[in-house]
Amino acid sequence: METSYLNMELPRKRYLIQDTGLFKRGLSLLIDLLVLEFIAVMPFSRIFSTTFAGTFAENMNIFEQGLPPGIGFIFAVIIILALIYFTLFQYYFQQTIGMMLTKTYAEGNMTFWKSLFRSIFIIPVFPVYILWIIEPIHIYLRKQSLIERMTNTRTVEYVQMD
Amino acid sequence: MTKPKINEEPQQKKHRFIYAVLILFGIFLISSCVAFIISVGNIGREMSVDLSTGNVALIPIKGTITGDSSSSFFGDEGASSSRIIEAIGQAKKNSRIKAVIFEINSPGGSAVASDEIGQAVKELDKPTVAWIREVGASGAYWVASSTDHIVANRMSITGSIGVIGSYLEFPNLLTRFNITYRRLVAGKYKDAGIPYRELQKDEQELFQEKLDKIHVYFIQEVSQNRNLTYNQTAELATGMFYLGVEAKDLGLVDELGGKEEAVHYIENVLKENVSIVVYEKKRSIFDLFSTLQARQAFYMGKGMTDFLAKEQGTIQINT
Numbered sequence: 435m436e437t438s439y440l441n442m443e444l445p446r447k448r449y450l451i452q453d454t455g456l457f458k459r460g461l462s463l464l465i466d467l468l469v470l471e472f473i474a475v476m477p478f479s480r481i482f483s484t485t486f487a488g489t490f491a492e493n494m495n496i497f498e499q500g501l502p503p504g505i506g507f508i509f510a511v512i513i514i515l516a517l518i519y520f521t522l523f524q525y526y527f528q529q530t531i532g533m534m535l536t537k538t539y540a541e542g543n544m545t546f547w548k549s550l551f552r553s554i555f556i557i558p559v560f561p562v563y564i565l566w567i568i569e570p571i572h573i574y575l576r577k578q579s580l581i582e583r584m585t586n587t588r589t590v591e592y593v594q595m596d
Numbered sequence: 597m598t599k600p601k602i603n604e605e606p607q608q609k610k611h612r613f614i615y616a617v618l619i620l621f622g623i624f625l626i627s628s629c630v631a632f633i634i635s636v637g638n639i640g641r642e643m644s645v646d647l648s649t650g651n652v653a654l655i656p657i658k659g660t661i662t663g664d665s666s667s668s669f670f671g672d673e674g675a676s677s678s679r680i681i682e683a684i685g686q687a688k689k690n691s692r693i694k695a696v697i698f699e700i701n702s703p704g705g706s707a708v709a710s711d712e713i714g715q716a717v718k719e720l721d722k723p724t725v726a727w728i729r730e731v732g733a734s735g736a737y738w739v740a741s742s743t744d745h746i747v748a749n750r751m752s753i754t755g756s757i758g759v760i761g762s763y764l765e766f767p768n769l770l771t772r773f774n775i776t777y778r779r780l781v782a783g784k785y786k787d788a789g790i791p792y793r794e795l796q797k798d799e800q801e802l803f804q805e806k807l808d809k810i811h812v813y814f815i816q817e818v819s820q821n822r823n824l825t826y827n828q829t830a831e832l833a834t835g836m837f838y839l840g841v842e843a844k845d846l847g848l849v850d851e852l853g854g855k856e857e858a859v860h861y862i863e864n865v866l867k868e869n870v871s872i873v874v875y876e877k878k879r880s881i882f883d884l885f886s887t888l889q890a891r892q893a894f895y896m897g898k899g900m901t902d903f904l905a906k907e908q909g910t911i912q913i914n915t
Contacts, residue, residue: 473624477631504634511630515623522619527612531620 449592453577454538456570459589462532466520469531474515478508513557520553521546533589542587551585650873652862653687653696655680661705661713661735675702675736677709681716683875688720695723695862697855697872698743704734707759707810714742714817723865727858728752728849733837734760737848738814741821746849747858748840755843757818758835759810761803765791822847 482505523530528540540552555565569579582588659674687693698717704710717724717739726732726740728748733756740746740754748754770777770792777792788799795803811833819829824847832838832846843849851857859870 469620473620474627477624477628478634481631481634508630508634511627515627519619519623523616526615526619531616 448595450595451541451590451592454536454589454591455577456573458536458538458591459573460570462530462536462538465532465535466530470512470516470519474512474519478512481508516556517550517553520556521550524552525549536591538589538591540587541590542582542585544587548585548587552581552587555581650871651692651694651866651868652859652870652872653683653690653693654699654872654874655683655687655696656699656701656874656876657713657736657739658699658701661702661709661739663706663709663712674705677706677712680713684713684716684720687875688722693722693873694866694868695725695870696720697858697862698724698726698739699729699855700726700732700736700740701729702733702736703731704736704738704756707735707738707814710735710738711813711817713739714821717742718821723862725858725861727855728754728840734758738817741818741848745851745858745861747851747853747861748843748849749854750839750841750852752840752843753837754840755832755838755846755848756835757814757829757833759807759814760835761807763789763791765793765795767791767793818848 520530524540525544525546527534528544529538533539540549542548554562555569557563565580569581572578572580576583578588657675657680661675661677664676664678684696687696724743724745726743726746728736728740728746729752730749731753732740732748733753737754737757767777777790779787779793781787785799785802787793789795789803815826815829815833818824818833819826822829828847832848838846838848840849840852844852851861859872863870
């Protein structure tokens with residue numbers, strides 16, 4: 435019986451799927467924020483440099499007095515764009531840029547609404563920013579975030595076996 | 597914690613790189629468009645995108661005071677009363693703004709426009725300071741006198757409390773070129789003041805009467821604003837201009853100095869630090885194009901006319 439090496443069913447690589455820890459999640463988020471800095475924040479840099487042109491104390495004074503409505507509008511635009519970024523990337527690719535680089539994936543039946551819900555942590559309004567404290571604790575204890583539990587999704591990594 | 601599973605690596609979707617770049621580019625495009633719209637300024641103003649952070653508004657009044665914005669040949673706009681009153685209105689509505697400084701560098705202009713601005717300044721229920729730079733005369737001084745405090749440089753030109761209605765008259769020039777002014781009017785004084793014919797004595801008296809009335813209003817406003825008697829103001833209202841140092845002695849300005857003194861006055865009134873925000877219409881890219889186009893058209897016309905005139909040998913244009 436002639437055996438061609440092309441017909442041989444060689445064993446494929448095997449991967450261990452495990453929940454991603456806090457460090458890799460944090461790293462991928464940092465990379466995503468860096469990407470967003472370039473695509474969503476940088477076009478407004480001239481406006482920000484004009485508005486916050488004073489010393490650090492003067493700029494802090496502006497925040498204390500309350501931001502001008504125009505700056506609030508710009509922040510709202512940036513947050514919406516960030517939301518679009520996280521939602522679309524997780525929906526179409528199950529990965530953001532940061533997750534691609536850290537080789538992590540969003541797993542679960544990723545519908546558009548699930549992707550959107552997973553991304554709401556980026557919104558800095560009450561009560562969402564409470565998640566910034568709760569989520570790291572939850573991930574550390576259960577290797578899964580609260581939002582992931584609610585959407586029945588996970589963030590996993592593939593670890594190559596042997 | 598779920599148990600780890602053993603599986604194969606997920607298959608990479610085709611063209612994911614292209615889709616990823618498209619999404620990133622789309623987000624960048626949206627943010628750039630929004631930033632551009634806000635930066636352009638005019639459209640931003642219509643959307644009420646307020647980026648101001650200061651507590652004192654600085655409203656410039658530069659150039660000849662007119663009713664509506666009018667472009668000169670070079671696209672430069674004078675001090676339009678409509679725009680200045682709009683800026684005053686914005687300062688009034690903005691609760692952040694605690695006081696207003698008017699930076700004045702104007703020889704005056706329309707009496708109506710000056711009065712409109714003066715009234716708007718008086719109706720503003722916040723401390724106001726007029727900071728006179730090189731010139732703050734005639735109508736510009738009318739506006740300055742409406743503020744709570746006037747600061748002028750010792751060499752600033754101010755005063756000139758008077759009214760002018762002079763014009764050029766050239767009926768003899770027309771006659772020289774065999775041009776006839778054909779008068780067709782209904783109403784005796786309908787064409788009074790037209791440069792194509794001589795001004796008659798009764799017409800001149802009529803115009804003088806009107807100018808005197810406006811002059812009286814001007815004197816009344818200044819005397820009221822500066823706490824002077826009518827007669828005191830009338831003595832000064834010969835149309836003569838005064839240097840800042842002279843105006844201070846006459847009671848027409850309050851303080852000699854510049855921006856620092858104006859700011860210091862407001863700090864004393866408000867008892868807080870001053871952070872200035874300039875209320876000025878930003879020149880958009882369309883304004884710049886308009887200015888360039890106007891200049892280009894002017895010099896083109898000048899060049900052509902100069903060339904033709906030299907060919908004909910009759911007219912020479914010098915600037």
